Amino acid sequence: YPVESIRNFSIIAHVDHGKSTLADRLLEITGTIAKTGRNKQVLDKLQVERERGITVKAQSASLFYNHEGVNYLLNLIDTPGHVDFSYEVSRSLSACQGVILVVDANEGIQAQTVANFYLAFEAQLAIIPVINKIDLKNADPERVEKQIEKLFDIPIDECVRISAKQGTNVEKVLQKVIEKIPPPQCHTADPLKALVFDSTFDHYRGVIANIALFGGEIQKGYKIVSAHTKKRYEVNEVGILTPNEQPIHKLYAGQVGYLIAGMKEVTEAQIGDTLFLYEQPVEPLPGFKTAKPMVFAGMYPVDQTEYNNLRSALERLTLNDSSVTVHRDSSLALGAGWRLGFLGLLHMEVFNQRLEQEYNMSVILTAPTVPYKAILSSAKLIKEYGKAEITIINPAQFPDRLSVSEYLEPTVLGTIVTPQEYIGKIIALCQDRRAVQKDMLYIDERRVMLKYLFPLNEIVVDFYDALKALSSGYASFDYEDAGYQAADLIKMDILLNGNPVEELATIIHNDKAHVTGKFLCERLKDAIPRQLFEIAIQAAIGKKIIARETLKAYRKNVVAKCYGGDITRRMKLLKRQAEGKKLMRKIGNVEVPRDAFIRVLKRQ
Ligand code: GTP
Numbered sequence: 001y002p003v004e005s006i007r008n009f010s011i012i013a014h015v016d017h018g019k020s021t022l023a024d025r026l027l028e029i030t031g032t033i034a035k036t037g038r039n040k041q042v043l044d045k046l047q048v049e050r051e052r053g054i055t056v057k058a059q060s061a062s063l064f065y066n067h068e069g070v071n072y073l074l075n076l077i078d079t080p081g082h083v084d085f086s087y088e089v090s091r092s093l094s095a096c097q098g099v100i101l102v103v104d105a106n107e108g109i110q111a112q113t114v115a116n117f118y119l120a121f122e123a124q125l126a127i128i129p130v131i132n133k134i135d136l137k138n139a140d141p142e143r144v145e146k147q148i149e150k151l152f153d154i155p156i157d158e159c160v161r162i163s164a165k166q167g168t169n170v171e172k173v174l175q176k177v178i179e180k181i182p183p184p185q186c187h188t189a190d191p192l193k194a195l196v197f198d199s200t201f202d203h204y205r206g207v208i209a210n211i212a213l214f215g216g217e218i219q220k221g222y223k224i225v226s227a228h229t230k231k232r233y234e235v236n237e238v239g240i241l242t243p244n245e246q247p248i249h250k251l252y253a254g255q256v257g258y259l260i261a262g263m264k265e266v267t268e269a270q271i272g273d274t275l276f277l278y279e280q281p282v283e284p285l286p287g288f289k290t291a292k293p294m295v296f297a298g299m300y301p302v303d304q305t306e307y308n309n310l311r312s313a314l315e316r317l318t319l320n321d322s323s324v325t326v327h328r329d330s331s332l333a334l335g336a337g338w339r340l341g342f343l344g345l346l347h348m349e350v351f352n353q354r355l356e357q358e359y360n361m362s363v364i365l366t367a368p369t370v371p372y373k374a375i376l377s378s379a380k381l382i383k384e385y386g387k388a389e390i391t392i393i394n395p396a397q398f399p400d401r402l403s404v405s406e407y408l409e410p411t412v413l414g415t416i417v418t419p420q421e422y423i424g425k426i427i428a429l430c431q432d433r434r435a436v437q438k439d440m441l442y443i444d445e446r447r448v449m450l451k452y453l454f455p456l457n458e459i460v461v462d463f464y465d466a467l468k469a470l471s472s473g474y475a476s477f478d479y480e481d482a483g484y485q486a487a488d489l490i491k492m493d494i495l496l497n498g499n500p501v502e503e504l505a506t507i508i509h510n511d512k513a514h515v516t517g518k519f520l521c522e523r524l525k526d527a528i529p530r531q532l533f534e535i536a537i538q539a540a541i542g543k544k545i546i547a548r549e550t551l552k553a554y555r556k557n558v559v560a561k562c563y564g565g566d567i568t569r570r571m572k573l574l575k576r577q578a579e580g581k582k583l584m585r586k587i588g589n590v591e592v593p594r595d596a597f598i599r600v601l602k603r604q
Pocket of ligand 1: 013014015016017018019020021022132133134135136162163164165166
């Protein structure tokens, strides 16, 4: 395939607008997969992806298509479909010259449509707007075309109306891909220059790196070097993705495919790295920023005897997902465990679900926190850390106010698209989350786009759910990293009869201290069984108590409060109490069952 007949493109869309369905149709039309009617989301390989209907890891495929007597090689580079993975979207786009932007004909432009459009626009890619689901009864493609024109400045007549489900006009999309998207600008005669845009790990074959060739050619036996690690490798196999790996003799400039070269860890195939020939060094392609974890949580085995099994499951899972960071951690109540960093909340959930489904692990995941920063003013601490600006991912490391000139918190720029009737409630919600409005724009008579600068910790736990609840599911949300801002942060301790419980210390904004303190005290009161004496449960900032609950002394008969005489229920309760005793942690003279920590720390 000469470079002129190659097209490299991605499909981008808001969740559920039909990206995977369109990809399946494209694969069928081009004969890449058989038309069985059972090809549901062939590119989504992971079980969690199928269950949740979201794409987590990008998969790519090469399609062969004859148009007006010319054979074309169309490389479809799949992108993940969720806000947490926008980092992966941008890196997939770097291997493309154009995108298909899919918008649901009924729902219209949503938050992620806007975010994805700008990623493609900034990368200067050709954009083909496609209005999907025109078969739906409520489809209003005209309205959506007007939105696209207003917001993205794309003429109405450039939109293609399709039904990916029924296959209507899908062929037209392929023709647009050929006409509108330029071929890659590169030459096989140049020295080899291969961009690594994704990598996976295979137990038998090691690292499989997905590459886009920006120059030269590559085949088995070539000796290559990584610009990032400077390590040398000999190529064992190259091939294309159809969408499974299919070995071929050679990959040429402009093509997209995979490479296996004896790399043992995914960190050796850094996303954004450039590979070149040992004898022909080249200027590396501009890389990407490494993925930054934005949400941290503690992970512990439910049962400490499972520690080693969990460790090996974590090791194997992170081999395939280099964006998760892992540090060992331990807690007196929960035992030995880890502190994990994720790109976002969904990423954390997906990871947890994969541990459960693919490795049969059941774990305790503590409440998520974000990475705060502190600018130190104490010369002693600066010396200790070797720098003035430190990142804090654990409340135990929170430096005292007296030794700090400024605390900083991470922020994100959030985009919300909503029917106008919910604006009032949404604005109130955003204000409650300490967000600052940056923009408000009507995208048509009924829909509004809002932009807010949010402190990240205000959205990590339940913002998305709250937004969905108050808009009956109609508002959509997406966000991008917006750097750090100064914040009035404090560390809040939880005390039991005056003794601090280190597992429950949190870093929060001063304004939120009272509400959060009260909430934690109430929850803890429900979770600790009564004891022989009264227990004061307090939230404190330094020496100042800001919330208090009192747990009254023991009532002797634990089963008395159990209604009726169901014997099995009574036995269960007694058994649970006995088990609980084994897992007590003593704080001062107060005995706290391990399960109380779990109930307080666990996300709800
Ligand atoms: P993510 O992978 O989460 O990004 O979703 P997606 O954009 O890939 O959407 P997907 O292809 O999974 O489609 C979402 C839902 O819309 C599925 O239930 C599809 O069957 C349905 N759908 C897709 N295209 C059409 C269409 O043209 N018409 C109708 N009626 N339904 C469609």
